[in-house]
Amino acid sequence: MLARIHVTLKPGVNDPQGLAIAGGLRQLGFAGVEGVRAGRFLEVRLDAADERAAARAVEAMCQRLLANPVIERYAYEITDGDPEAVEAAIAETVEEEA
Amino acid sequence: MLARIHVTLKPGVNDPQGLAIAGGLRQLGFAGVEGVRAGRFLEVRLDAADERAAARAVEAMCQRLLANPVIERYAYEITDGDPEAVEAAIAETVEEEA
Amino acid sequence: MATGTAPTPLDVTDAQLREVALSRAEYDQICDRLGRKPNAVELGMCGAMWSEHCGYKNSKPLLRRFGAVPAGERVLVGAGEENAGAVDLGDGLAAIFKIESHNHPSAVEPFQGAATGVGGIVRDIFTMGARPVAILDSLRFGPPDDPERGARNRYLVEGVVGGVGHYGNCIGVPNVGGEVVFARSYSENPLVNAMCVGLARIDRLVSSQAKGKGNAVLLVGADTGRDGLHGATFASVDDPQASHRGVVQVGDPFREKLLIEACLEILDAPWLVAMQDLGAAGLTSSTVECASKGGSGIEVDVARVSRREAGMTPYEVMLSESQERMLVVVLRGREADAQAVFARWGLHSDVIGRVTDDGLVRIREAGRTVAELPHALLTEPPLYVREGVEDERVRALRERDLAALPLPEDLGATLLALLGAPNIASKRAVYRRYDQTVQTNTVQAPGGDAAVLRLKGTGGPGPERAMAVATDGNGRYCYLDPRMGGRIAVAEAARNVSCTGATPLAATDCLNFGNPEKPAVYYQLQQAVEGMVEACTALGAPVVSGNVSLYNESGGEPIYPTPVVGVLGLLADVRRSCPSRFQEAGDVIALLGDTFDELGASEYLEQVHGLVAGRVPHLDLEREAAVQRLVRAAADAGLLRSAHDCSDGGLAVALVESCSGPFGLPADDAAGAGPVIGADATVPESWSGLRPDAVLFGESQSRILVSLAPEVWDALVALAGEHGVPLHRLGRTGGERVRIAPLLDVPLAAALETHATALERLLR
Amino acid sequence: MKFAVVVFPGSNCEQDTRHVLADVAGQEADYVWYATAGEEALAGYDCVVLPGGFAYGDYLRVGAIAAIAPVMEAVRAHADAGGLVLGICNGFQVLLEAGLLPGAILRNRSLEFRSQWVHLRVEDARTPFTREYRPGQVLRVPIAHGDGNYFADPQTLSEIEAGGQVVFRYCEPGGAVTDAGNPNGSVNAIAGLRNRRGNVLGLMPHPERCSEPVLGGTDGLGMWRSLVSSLVEA
Ligand SMILES: Nc1ncnc2c1ncn2[C@@H]1O[C@H](COP(=O)(O)OP(=O)(O)O)[C@@H](O)[C@H]1O
Ligand SMILES: [Mg+2]
Secondary structure: OEEEEEEEEOOOOOOHHHHHHHHHHHHOOOOOEEEEEEEEEEEEEEOOOOHHHHHHHHHHHHHHHHOOOOOEEEEEEEEOOOHHHHHHHHHHHHHHHO | OEEEEEEEEOOOOOOHHHHHHHHHHHHOOOOOEEEEEEEEEEEEEEOOOOHHHHHHHHHHHHHHHHOOOOOEEEEEEEEOOOHHHHHHHHHHHHHHHO | OOOOOOOOOOOOOHHHHHHOOOOHHHHHHHHHHHOOOOOHHHHHHHHHHOOHHHHOOOOHHHHHHHHHOOOOOOEEEOOOOOOOEEEEEEOOEEEEEEEEEOHHHHHHOHHHHHHHHHHHHHHHHHOOOOEEEEEEEEEEEOOOOOOOOHHHHHHHHHHHHHHHHHHHHHHOOOEEEEEEEEOHHHOOOOEEEEEEEEEEEHHHOOOOOOOOOOOEEEEEEOOEOOOOOOHHHHOOOOOHHHHHOOOOOOOOHHHHHHHHHHHHHHHHOOOEEEEEEOOOOHHHHHHHHHHHHHOOEEEEEHHHOOEOOOOOOHHHHHHOOOOOEEEEEEOOOOHHHHHHHHHHOOOOEEEEEEEEOOOEEEEEEOOEEEEEEEHHHHHOOOOOOOOOOOOHHHHHHHHOOOOOOOOOOOHHHHHHHHHOOOOOOOOHHHHOOOOOOOOOOEEEOOOOOOEEEEEOOOOOOOOOEEEEEEEEOOHHHHHHOHHHHHHHHHHHHHHHHHHOOOEEEEEEEEEEOOOOOOHHHHHHHHHHHHHHHHHHHHHOOOEEEEEEEOOOEEOOEEOOOEEEEEEEEEEOOHHHOOOOOOOOOOOEEEEEOOOOOOOOOOHHHHHHHOOOOOOOOOOOHHHHHHHHHHHHHHHHOOOOOEEEEOOOOHHHHHHHHHOOOOOOOOOOOHHHHOOOOOEEEEOOHHHOOOOHHHHHHOOOOOOEEEEEOHHHHHHHHHHHHHHOOOEEEEEEEOOOEEEEEOOEEEEHHHHHHHHHHHHHHHHO | OEEEEEEOOOEOOHHHHHHHHHHHOOOEEEEEEOOOOOHHHHOOOOEEEEOOEOHHHHOOOOOOOHHHOOHHHHHHHHHHOOOEEEEEOHHHHHHHHOOOOOOEEEOOOOOOOEEEEEEEEEOOOOOOOOOOOOOOOEEEEEEEEOOOEEEOOHHHHHHHHHOOOEEEEEEOOOOOOOOOOOOOOOHHHEEEEEOOOOOEEEEOOOHHHOOEHHHOEOOOHHHHHHHHHHHHHO
């Protein structure tokens, strides 16, 4: 299975990186940029009986290591992703958009 | 609008972060972990005429600043996200899963 | 990409030869010496080993000239013998050091290119059984304020500096020195040279000689991926942009740190035979090196190599440049002992082969032979001795008469302008991003002349010893006069070391040049090496290691010829190390050496008059040696409160730098600064015949600005007399201004502010 | 006096720390391997030091993976039993991630690594780590970190301040706590803080790098002297 995990800073926690990126974008002339928040995106490939088992495991991973509850929160979805498929999917979107 | 941007290492590019995280998870007893890929997740709030305009802008942002084309690739979706809604959505998922 | 199936011969197309950067003639030579046609794997191995990067086919004949420098009794391992040079520091301790380039990778991906450059040179050092204790980085970029390329140049600086810091900070090796120089000539081809110094017990030095038939060959560290395929060959052809696309390695400093500790832990193990890091040309060069240095042979099976990716061919495995990998040779039967240590450090290891005695490098895949070559074939590429001819345009520039040059009416304003120029402004914006104090040995950090590092546990009951280290090189000098430029590169690095009171022991060098197949470039290479040999001989600093980076061109134009020299010196008593800044108000300011009407090739000439022209300042080798002996003797006798050499920007700039605060630490670092100390100097009578701008900003060589307590002035006069060195009393330290009467008088605060913050602003 | 210096994969100040404790302060100091499991791993040690470095490369989050290392069980037990625990730089980050100290660390405000000397004002000179300093004394100490930007949510912060848990603040040479004196953007210029009980201290600056005259400063000595004197009395 493949868990796609998003770890983001809680609102209210200042985000120097996000600020810098926003600044950089405006400098490049993207005047429309109102704000940027920088987070982490983790793809965890794991072997689990079924989605529920996987979700339980991933939930525990987030609580115990992947996110720091003091400053961060997390969300995830589980796909029965053979990773290749996902890779491909992403690749596609990129093509399309390119 | 809100652009949710995923920046990930190209397949085949060495991912020290992912390796270390996978090691940490196994140390915690998550034996099922087969591999981890670490990427970045950026939420860009921007003011644009419509989705197509936003997409054009975000595409340019990725190419010029947000991703390093030599080792990374990117994908994004544009939601007419009033951010609150998104925040809320994420928050929910967290509740549910918690 | 072709896959190897020996011994099926291969009828190579020109395209295939191009891919492995071999000429038709070279291919034919391979066939002759081999007595058959090589297969694809063998061809790839030959291409990598015969590349300039690994084989030095254009530079080796010139490098042999360094052999002419007397080695002296301090040299333990000379150039070319092992992965790095080694000198004897006493107390059974050896300093291992080397400088290396990572120019082409950094042009493509500045952050990872620079990071893996640091990783590579650090591996060269601990491979020999030394703990890395210092990193220096010598960098060249296009101007940050260039009208067209400024943004790209700033992006490269940001990436390279970020990468150097990322890697060195993580592995806990202090970055204690280097250079950052800007010139148009580097715009499309930045230079990233990294130097590492390590300390080893002399009786525990490790060799890379694979000896003992049947001994086991272990591959330790990262899994092997398709990283950097063709890094070695492509580092040897023009246009990095095109060449490196999609072959970028991502460094893992954390794994490197584990490798350092694990490799140092096994030094005492009776079963350790040899260690060799994997660098350019990966498994190919490391196996070949071990076999050839050991006068043995080696046999590895690529099927035993752990992969990061599926479906890799033997060709790819043998040529992969995946980072953070080491080859370790252990006594047969002791494989498990070795693997246990690595496992404890969380490092994966595979037994991939054996030492043989047949002079061959044999590569198998699951038993089937896929390549079999005599290591002599791989380590002895054809050598090319070429004809060097000086570029007429350069001669013309050098002959340019500067007498008619107008004099700036406000010399004070000119000084302030120079202090804000990227090449003269403090490099704090760069080095504050490097951990300078980890390992608790840093006595003098970046910001002065040479760095000084205390040598823990040396000196027995007496005071601890220290070593001093610095890098230098001036591409503009070498462009206008490669021979003099080569001399000066060595002389200034050694002078920086001598300014701390340390005695230079040896040197390392990185030759960054353009395409040697061009006569004008070959001439530069030849001349620069001659100049370096002359200076190394005169200053008693034999070259014990080095590296060559050629084909540094883009759009057909070669970069400034840029030899970068690192010099390491020894100080008997750490407490006697001499800082570069004034320490007390009321001290005497004096100059060792003399000033001439030499404006040629100066930073002033380029910044203020927009000229890269004129004669490079003359470096008299005997005078240089005498001045350095004098400053060391004076420091050793405890006469000096500070010593700082005059380099870019001349006397006026050196004077301002000396004013910037009493700590040996970066003076422009808020907490380090402490009270600054002004200067009240007067131009000596004897210089009244010189152009004022030459007096202030000329870059006459062999000059050191010192400060000392008035009581010891007579002692210094006497000492200078003994050494036959001119000594000029310039004035007194103190006050809130920098005055060089009658030429200029500026407020110190303004001068220091500009000097300290200009680069930061330029890079923003 | 017996000190344990914990070694994580990627620690890089463990030798510096041991050097100061043993060769400068003249105390007994052993390395303890991160994989040592069980509550007794640290039995017999008076003070446990988590040294600086880049444990696990600081990948994921600084200190995060080290905080779940087997030895941390014993570190927690040692702290719960009232034993002294000192976290320097990366060690401080590990203590935060392990929840032994409140708050968290963010990237430096500048987003750049900073290696320089800073000034610290001693806010609490009664702890076993600082008793040899004067309250309000200004120390000159090196920092070297890219992630030293201390953060705590408003409520936690007010608890920390109310409880007098702030031990060091970044300041100017004269002792004034200003933005100019704050090298990384830490909230309330917090450079080091202790737990409520006062037996666990974490700080970003490196006292072990300024405890010998040749290194340009000796303001770090007070910390080792404090530890020794308090342990002698205990
Ligand atoms: N890239 C760098 N990394 C570390 N230190 C640097 C770097 N560039 C310059 N420095 C330091 O800044 C100081 C001044 O550099 P430089 O002007 O080249 O000295 P000099 O003119 O005496 O050779 C030296 O201490 C040098 O080590
Ligand atoms: Mg100098």
